[in-house]
Amino acid sequence: MADRGPGVGRRTFLGYVVAASTLTVAAQLGETLGVPTTAAAAIPSLPEPSEVYDLNDMLTDAALPTANLITIQINTDGTASLALPRAEVGQGVTTSSAMLIAEELDLPLSMVRVTLADARPELLFNQLTGASNTTISTYTPIRVAAAVARGRLLQAAATALGEAVPSLTVAAGVITASTGASMTYAQLAVAAASLTTLQVSVTLKDPTRFTMIGTPQGRIDALDAVTGRKQFAMDLSVPGALPTMVCRPPTVNGTVRSVQNLAAVQAMPGITDVAVVSTGVAVRGSTFGQCIDAVRALQVGWGPGTEDNSSDATVLQELAAAELPLVVPPLPLLTQAVDARFTFHFASNSALEPNCAIADVRSDSAEIWAAVKSPIVAQGQIAAELGLPVPAVTVHVVQGGGSFGRKLFFDAAREAAEVSRAMGKPVKLMWHRTDDFRQGRTHPMSTSRVRATYGLGQVISYEQRHTSVATDFSHGLGEIITAMVAKLPVGDIGFSETIFELTQQTPYNFGVTTQLLSEVDKGFNTGSMRNIYSPNVRCAQELVVDQLAAGMGQDPYQFRRQFLKDPRARAVLDQVAQVGAWGRTMAPGTAQGIALHPEYHGFVAVLVEIDCTAATTGRQIPNGYAGPRVTKVVCAVDVGLAVNPRGLEAQMMGGIMDGIAITLSSSLHLQNGTFLEGSWDEYFYTRQWNTPPDLEIIVMPPTTGNPGGAGELAVAGAMAGVACAYARATGTMPTGFPINHDAPLGFTPLPTVPSIPASPTDGLSRAY
């Protein structure tokens, strides 16, 4: 996005005072399109679509017509409240949104309340939480609304205090006259309200006067989180909504043919209902423990699923057959090439909070409670499946226990509605962890073929062909693309290809550059995982960059510096090289790696030190995977403007843990239509023993003055950095990820029938 630069005209917007009993305001405007930065060195590459207009621009533009519906209310206790039409799943948007309000209103952060709005179909495309877009698309509207409120409060105070507005001062929610007389927002909330809706013009605070935006702030829900008071969907008490679980098939999308012992299971202790539904056999009971027992007791005849004949090797064959050809012709005499092919295995975006939802479906209405990032789509689809009009279905958006892409979908909400209807009772539906891994959505397996040619000190061409099992974007991005596709510079291509084109870019001047996607096989339950295609595409590219540097006799850091297009990219790279002491002498079996990732108007550079010595990889971890240890990470990030640098640091740290996992340890193994992993001791996400003891995040000072996306870009940067470090430490470029995928399984797979394991009974003997 282009720098708006200083100037009053660029900070003036229209907002609304909404007719209400206490002061209520709304905002209208969104952002405008950016322009590309010009390539500066080496053989310039034409700007790729994602440099000019990326996925975030599309989401922001799609949000424009309805962004004015962001509404803030000033309450009679002096607090300001906003029902944010987004999901909070740990990424910190309630805190950063509260900071925007606190800034423009000159109100302490502790006096701002941010809740999550129910599904609001009138918002059309503007209630999707994804692609790191929340702050980008709401940064201006929230501030405009808050500024309108501040102006109204000042006018009301001027009347009450008998002084003109310019002589009033505002601090911490108190307006003070030159006489020393003062009034609080609490006292003014009613007087500042309007009987009619008015359009007003406001000027936003000059960034040089910011006292809140850009300062590190703790999360507004931190106290609730550390005391156990923070409520997730399964913590809510909805009358009659008893614990409910589903007995699921042994293979992906298997089907129920018969249930041999339905009555016997229904008679088990605590069990109230058993019902066959489209995804399996649902049981409802007094406790989840009794539901687990009932699921295990069910004797079900299962029909085939959609992928019963598929295993890792067969999917790999499908991908190879679907790969698009490279187009650069045979090489001229003085040119050399780097040719590489990478495999990225299935991965799970399972959050720690499993898929879950509460549903109360009646004959003429339905009410749903769930952490969903696409609540309007959920509301529409559930209404359609229940045969109810859309307004009869209420979808309450509950704070989520992580998402990582998983909650872009509403699988549990849809299923809970189906089960509630089948049983005629409210249900509190939760997936078992084992189901969440085995039947939950996956990040699809993919391959990346790369060929780069170079000669006479320049990279002449760079071609990348990414081939993937199809990613499901049916959560609503598709609708936005349908609406917006006419104005995209990518021509008439499909949804996934559009997403690919809008997110993937080569930050280097590598001459003729093409990156293309092709997809196969729609039989899997897939979805985006944090950072969509980028970690895999970027990892492949950065490994090839190291190969190019080696081929041209250059240092990996200096090589990147020379070919980078954007000075912001160079700045973060320089930062990590300096702070991380790039090039320092490392012991045998250990090495540094360096990588860069641009996305969503932001840049991240990651310097990694890794220990691949036998002493480290041979560590004995009971029921765990040791592997190489990332011993140090230095990460520098420039998102244009960090609204909350502390929240941004947290996002970088989390992204780094994800990057470490998908490079070194975590994947799903597919065997005859079943994913073998069934617990966190089998799906090897980063644990404490894999965590870098030394971790430093550097948040760059504001550059563009506008916030870019923050929630995802560290994953790609970290994956690439870890892979490059691993290659340098071992002397061999890894080509399959995670690197341990083809090693013997590190666990004994759980049975598929019964579909879920019993809970152990030896808890007290393992006390510490």
Place this chain on the structure above:
Amino acid sequence: MPQHTFVLNGTPVTVDVEDDVRLLWVLRDVLGVTGPKYGCGLGVCQACTSHVNGKAVNPCCVPVSDLQPTDQVTTIEGLPAIVGKPLHPMQEAWLEFDVAQCGYCQPGQIMAAVAKVLQARAAGHEIGDADFDEIRNICRCGTYHRIREAITSAAKNF
């Protein structure tokens, strides 16, 4: 139905429930104590970590019939009371380092951290990197680094 009695966060409670129902579901589904979270029901993710007689335990793996009437069960809700303050020093440190992201695993992380500090101390040393590497609690948001910082800080205060 069998009756089971134990002390929950300082107060004796009696529940009517089958012997083999795990303590996690007695807490959450019967007693409405929702601080301990479900993450796997296998004693793996440790999101439900609570204390029994001062030691860290995964309630998802404890049949309620294993508890004696005198057994002290402490969940995150009862943690401050054991130090007689509004917040335990571990919770204070969690706020100071802004550890939580989504927050789902954090009650279990805090209960595990308190036990781990005491365990190290009982073994004659202050908590350090080797002890941190033994903590098995999953944090899918990846807050591991701040957890280490917060525990190191809190260990000086209790």
